[in-house]
Amino acid sequence: MALTREQVVDTAVAILRDFGLADLSMRRLARELDVQVGALYWHVKNKQELLVDVAARLLGGIPASGAGPAAGRPAPREEGGTTPERAAVVHLALRIRAALVPVPDSAEVVQLAQTLQPAALEPLTRLRELLEAAGVPPRHSGWAQHLLLNHILGSVAAHQDRATLDAVDAIGGPELGEDAFRWGLDAALDGMLAPSR
Amino acid sequence: MALTREQVVDTAVAILRDFGLADLSMRRLARELDVQVGALYWHVKNKQELLVDVAARLLGGIPASGAGPAAGRPAPREEGGTTPERAAVVHLALRIRAALVPVPDSAEVVQLAQTLQPAALEPLTRLRELLEAAGVPPRHSGWAQHLLLNHILGSVAAHQDRATLDAVDAIGGPELGEDAFRWGLDAALDGMLAPSR
DNA sequence: ACCTGAACACCGTTCAAGT
DNA sequence: ACCTGAACACCGTTCAAGT
Numbered sequence: 001m002a003l004t005r006e007q008v009v010d011t012a013v014a015i016l017r018d019f020g021l022a023d024l025s026m027r028r029l030a031r032e033l034d035v036q037v038g039a040l041y042w043h044v045k046n047k048q049e050l051l052v053d054v055a056a057r058l059l060g061g062i063p064a065s066g067a068g069p070a071a072g073r074p075a076p077r078e079e080g081g082t083t084p085e086r087a088a089v090v091h092l093a094l095r096i097r098a099a100l101v102p103v104p105d106s107a108e109v110v111q112l113a114q115t116l117q118p119a120a121l122e123p124l125t126r127l128r129e130l131l132e133a134a135g136v137p138p139r140h141s142g143w144a145q146h147l148l149l150n151h152i153l154g155s156v157a158a159h160q161d162r163a164t165l166d167a168v169d170a171i172g173g174p175e176l177g178e179d180a181f182r183w184g185l186d187a188a189l190d191g192m193l194a195p196s197r
Numbered sequence: 198m199a200l201t202r203e204q205v206v207d208t209a210v211a212i213l214r215d216f217g218l219a220d221l222s223m224r225r226l227a228r229e230l231d232v233q234v235g236a237l238y239w240h241v242k243n244k245q246e247l248l249v250d251v252a253a254r255l256l257g258g259i260p261a262s263g264a265g266p267a268a269g270r271p272a273p274r275e276e277g278g279t280t281p282e283r284a285a286v287v288h289l290a291l292r293i294r295a296a297l298v299p300v301p302d303s304a305e306v307v308q309l310a311q312t313l314q315p316a317a318l319e320p321l322t323r324l325r326e327l328l329e330a331a332g333v334p335p336r337h338s339g340w341a342q343h344l345l346l347n348h349i350l351g352s353v354a355a356h357q358d359r360a361t362l363d364a365v366d367a368i369g370g371p372e373l374g375e376d377a378f379r380w381g382l383d384a385a386l387d388g389m390l391a392p393s394r
Numbered sequence: 395a396c397c398t399g400a401a402c403a404c405c406g407t408t409c410a411a412g413t
Numbered sequence: 414a415c416c417t418g419a420a421c422a423c424c425g426t427t428c429a430a431g432t
Contacts, residue, residue, distance in 0.1 A: 026425060039397050115358040142371030147381040150351030151344060161312040184344040187388030194387055236416050
């Protein structure tokens with residue numbers, strides 16, 4: 001039976017997950033699927049388009065989660081210094097990070113997809129909506145979204161590079177695990193949600 | 198006369214600046230220098246090492262600037278809500294961004310260099326020192342440095358991708374210029390320098 | 395509609411051999 | 414010490430031709 005685009009994307013994700021981006025070539029992909037390279041180009045325009053699909057699949061498993069749309073009215077401050085809307089942002093950010101951390105070079109792939117087709121990555125647009133619900137004014141929510149996304153992707157990349165470098169050479173630098181991520185996330189949110197802004 | 202490592206790095210920077218990372222191949226570099234490819238490998242271990250040197254040169258032009266070492270004692274709060282130490286951080290971040298923005302794909306190159314040889318990029322270690330001087334506790338300054346660096350590199354990359362995509366296709370998304378950068382920088386610093394942290 | 399075979403124009407890296 | 418020539422093992426993309 002005929003090859004499908006889904007098979008192509010599935011296999012691409014599998015190669016990325018198991019061997020990293022350097023091994024995710026069109027030729028390797030074709031070999032894995034037992035077809036000639038040219039066959040792939042009937043299902044996919046080019047490699048970039050394929051990587052956008054890969055990124056979408058990586059983030060596709062993230063559920064909509066609770067914390068529904070309470071946009072419009074300003075977020076109420078709670079006694080603990082946080083709000084449910086802010087907690088929803090934190091929760092989504094952690095989910096995105098958790099989805100990417102186990103997949104090598106996923107940060108690079110997501111960044112490419114984000115610049116090529118921002119609308120294709122639903123969880124990232126949701127992040128922006130949640131930021132607005134948490135109190136970031138709409139004229140700044142795009143900036144806020146980018147700040148958080150850079151933090152997430154930077155954290156994922158550093159974490160993975162750390163892991164591979166440790167296995168090879170063992171050089172310096174701070175740990176940059178989930179603790180560092182939460183610290184930066186909280187700091188950024190504190191700043192972005194400050195009453196002055 | 199003989200080729201030098203400086204010539205190799207200089208020419209690599211020139212290619213990056215004029216044509217981008219996709220055109221910066223060892224073969225193209227050799228052609229530009231009128232030598233065979235193999236000759237490059239006498240002066241440079243491999244392409245990654247070369248790119249570390251390229252990144253160092255891109256950031257090398259940034260002067261030490263004022264705001265000397267006032268580390269140790271806590272930063273005094275001023276009436277304007279800012280301190281000279283904080284201003285020094287902002288100033289350096291803007292200098293780094295300004296140095297990278299005109300060079301295509303420079304964010305990618307710097308990120309690679311930063312993970313490969315963090316100590317090779319002096320302005321980035323200085324950024325960490327300035328953050329400590331501004332009040333970030335040493336156990337968090339590595340995290341803070343990474344948060345700011347991700348913001349800088351993300352801003353540079355988005356700005357450049359924007360420019361190239363606009364020339365081709367014209368798709369959506371926020372502007373993400375220097376205004377966005379300063380907004381995120383101020384927000385992040387507000388959070389990181391908050392008394393609670 | 396879907397795929398093969400083969401080509402085009404590239405890569406990074408190595409290394410014997412030359413000067 | 415410094416470089417050439419040539420090879421090895423790859424790339425992404427295109428496209429006539431087959432079924």
